[in-house]
Amino acid sequence: MKKPWSGRFKQSTDILMETFSASISFDKRLYACDIEGSIAHCKMLAHCKIISPTDARKILNGLRRILRECDAGRFPFSDKLEDIHMNIESRLCEIIGPAAAGKLHTARSRNDQICLDIRLYLRNEVDETVQAINRLCKTLVGLAKKNIDRVIPGYTHLQRAQPVLLAHHLLAYVEMLLRDEERFCDARKRINVMPLGSAALAGTNFPIDRKYTAKLLQFPEISHNSMDAVADRDFAAEFCSAAALLMMHLSRFCEELVIWNSSEFGFVELSDAFTTGSSIMPQKKNPDAAELIRGKSGRVFGNLVALLTLMKGLPLAYNKDLQEDKEPLFDSADTTQVCLKIFTAMMKSAKFKSLSAAELSSRGFLTATDMADYLVVKGVPFREAHEITGKTVAYCLDNGRTLDDLSLRELRKISRRFQDDVSQHIAIKNSVDRKNVYGGTAKKQVRAQISRLTKKLK
Numbered sequence: 247m248k249k250p251w252s253g254r255f256k257q258s259t260d261i262l263m264e265t266f267s268a269s270i271s272f273d274k275r276l277y278a279c280d281i282e283g284s285i286a287h288c289k290m291l292a293h294c295k296i297i298s299p300t301d302a303r304k305i306l307n308g309l310r311r312i313l314r315e316c317d318a319g320r321f322p323f324s325d326k327l328e329d330i331h332m333n334i335e336s337r338l339c340e341i342i343g344p345a346a347a348g349k350l351h352t353a354r355s356r357n358d359q360i361c362l363d364i365r366l367y368l369r370n371e372v373d374e375t376v377q378a379i380n381r382l383c384k385t386l387v388g389l390a391k392k393n394i395d396r397v398i399p400g401y402t403h404l405q406r407a408q409p410v411l412l413a414h415h416l417l418a419y420v421e422m423l424l425r426d427e428e429r430f431c432d433a434r435k436r437i438n439v440m441p442l443g444s445a446a447l448a449g450t451n452f453p454i455d456r457k458y459t460a461k462l463l464q465f466p467e468i469s470h471n472s473m474d475a476v477a478d479r480d481f482a483a484e485f486c487s488a489a490a491l492l493m494m495h496l497s498r499f500c501e502e503l504v505i506w507n508s509s510e511f512g513f514v515e516l517s518d519a520f521t522t523g524s525s526i527m528p529q530k531k532n533p534d535a536a537e538l539i540r541g542k543s544g545r546v547f548g549n550l551v552a553l554l555t556l557m558k559g560l561p562l563a564y565n566k567d568l569q570e571d572k573e574p575l576f577d578s579a580d581t582t583q584v585c586l587k588i589f590t591a592m593m594k595s596a597k598f599k600s601l602s603a604a605e606l607s608s609r610g611f612l613t614a615t616d617m618a619d620y621l622v623v624k625g626v627p628f629r630e631a632h633e634i635t636g637k638t639v640a641y642c643l644d645n646g647r648t649l650d651d652l653s654l655r656e657l658r659k660i661s662r663r664f665q666d667d668v669s670q671h672i673a674i675k676n677s678v679d680r681k682n683v684y685g686g687t688a689k690k691q692v693r694a695q696i697s698r699l700t701k702k703l704k
């Protein structure tokens with residue numbers, strides 16, 4: 247097959263090299279973006295009278311036919327034609343003949359073409375990802391509402407710390423996810439810049455109208471420097487970085503679900519639909535979906551590092567290394583979206599379980615801080631209150647007791663500051679409701695957050 251550069255070459259490409267340098271196996275997914283870009287470019291060339299209306303019409307018809315062929319899975323992609331751009335151009339040649347087809351690439355290089363394709367592709371991926379994040383957030387807010395009365399232990403160091411509403415815990419992730427969404431939207435601003443017209447690296451000799459192309463493709467901005475436009479992939483790294491942070495959040499949430507779903511914790515039961523059994527141990531129901539999402543975060547982090555490493559040593563402007571940007575980028579977009587989808591479905595079908603007040607107070611002394619605060623209210627300096635409560639906990643540990651089943655007499659042996667209102671103060675429910683600070687776990691505050699988030703997510 248004749249290469250576009252065959253004029254200068256005496257020997258044909260080695261078959262090994264042909265396979266090695268081909269990107270069509272993975273960049274063929276850009277066909278719709280590539281054709282959309284070519285259609286706009288062709289219209290602009292005609293608009294600027296660089297090609298004739300007749301040639302433009304032929305090219306446009308040819309491109310639309312190719313789009314239909316690709317959509318229908320009938321397009322004959324070939325390794326010999328290296329990448330998506332050359333595959334489409336060669337097919338265009340077959341369909342409308344070289345005289346007209348040969349004019350499409352006027353004032354364009356594959357270097358600005360691929361950049362445009364990736365930007366069009368990513369713009370869409372951002373929108374899909376943002377929608378998926380939104381669906382997950384709505385699901386979580388719905389679960390928070392439905393489980394507004396459930397109390398779970400809050401942890402630090404994975405040690406029982408203070409009681410919190412399950413809803414508060416779920417909404418913590420909504421906050422993280424909404425920041426992820428913001429990061430994607432922010433990256434979109436820098437993705438949404440039109441690079442065509444940069445050509446190979448220097449710009450073009452032809453009197454093109456870049457703003458016209460940008461308008462056709464709905465780009466609010468055009469790139470300001472042709473070398474920057476074809477050389478940098480920072481916008482792709484930003485996407486991968488937003489994806490990495492999002493996956494870190496999902497992975498962390500998954501880790502908690504794995505723990506919560508264990509028989510030791512038993513806070514949640516993941517549905518059969520998102521768990522699997524064991525081939526040897528009949529009793530097992532494994533939280534595979536959560537584990538896989540946690541596992542897949544690794545490759546999404548890796549993709550970011552791959553992109554950064556790919557770029558760090560490249561002299562301006564385009565280098566073939568940049569062809570290696572696509573697989574990590576595609577993988578980050580695909581992995582993130584499928585994980586969001588699975589995670590949302592897994593959460594929707596999960597059943598949260600109630601822990602009784604006895605279970606909550608039997609282990610971990612969740613309301614020890616409330617007891618110290620109680621003493622503070624009675625006029626004891628906090629450090630002394632901490633000490634007294636510490637002694638009370640030690641007394642419980644020595645005698646197999648819990649804070650709430652100590653009698654007032656026992657408590658007053660430890661400190662005369664204890665009075666009969668202490669038991670009210672350290673009751674689990676009261677402990678939660680007293681965290682009535684903005685952003686705290688009191689039901690009133692959590693309700694306020696649920697309505698704020700419900701409005702925001704509309």
Ligand code: ARG
Nearest residue numbers: 269329356357360566568569
């Ligand atoms: N397949 C190439 C890529 O993905 C397109 C640009 C090729 N440009 C070039 N000068 N070889 O980067």
